[in-house]
């Protein structure tokens with residue numbers, strides 16, 4: 584990105600913190616990152632975690648001369664937040680990470696004719712391991728597209744979509760997905776404790792198992808199904824466990840859970 588490109592985050596919560604951590608970890612100058620958040624505690628925490636960034640309670644101050652404004656507030660407050668950003672110049676790129684809010688609605692709230700990238704990142708962005716889906720509206724020019732690409736790719740994997748509706752599916756998969764995996768970790772730890780392991784040992788083994796399986800799947804040319812088959816010795820232990828998952832309807836349950844998340848994304852976009 585060019586020198587003049589200051590990134591202003593409106594909302595300094597979980598997702599903004601994850602993106603800022605990933606950007607700084609990728610070498611983005613902290614002094615070119617500004618964050619606006621109404622909470623004193625939130626601002627103090629961000630300033631401590633990311634020395635050199637500028638924190639403020641004033642959205643107008645945060646966005647002054649920024650090339651990109653990242654909208655990282657809850658979907659429920661996006662309309663009122665966007666309303667006070669209407670005065671910004673038409674050259675500014677808006678990058679919204681809000682679940683469900685369509686670029687058309689956001690454009691309307693921002694006064695119209697805005698360059699908007701709607702993205703759905705996830706919290707592993709904090710360590711550069713995010714998975715993000717993104718859509719650019721027709722007003723986004725080549726330079727702005729490159730800017731959004733640079734910001735989002737700095738924090739992990741990025742997929743662009745031509746069809747904005749795909750973003751609700753991305754939300755249900757990778758946006759919310761880390762929480763599903765953390766739930767699985769919790770269940771693995773609890774299962775280990777039930778079987779007699781101490782809690783610390785069970786957690787360590789659970790975390791490394793998820794990490795190792797994810798890395799192996801990413802680095803292997805084989806599909807997850809093939810990798811699963813390699814663990815599953817005929818007549819062995821895994822086979823018994825997988826039978827319990829399959830008869831319990833794990834795949835259907837995951838599909839239903841993701842359907843509920845996607846539905847909620849659409850609802851948030853309609854409110």
Ligand SMILES: NC(=O)C1=CN([C@@H]2O[C@H](COP(=O)(O)OP(=O)(O)OC[C@H]3O[C@@H](n4cnc5c(N)ncnc54)[C@H](OP(=O)(O)O)[C@@H]3O)[C@@H](O)[C@H]2O)C=CC1
Nearest residue numbers: 594595596597598620622655656657658664680681682704
């Ligand atoms: N958390 C996640 O894993 C992901 C979240 N997202 C999206 O990111 C967005 C933010 O989520 P998340 O970070 O979890 O939420 P948080 O509640 O952690 O952060 C939002 C922050 O915005 C602040 N805020 C509220 N109103 C304003 C305003 N007018 N101007 C500036 N700041 C304001 C809030 O302050 P206060 O609490 O005091 O109101 C809060 O600190 C959401 O739209 C969500 O859909 C997308 C992908 C993943």
Ligand SMILES: O=C(O)[C@@H]1CCC=N1
Nearest residue numbers: 681682754758759760
């Ligand atoms: O739960 C949420 O609504 C946000 C969006 C995706 C992850 N967290």
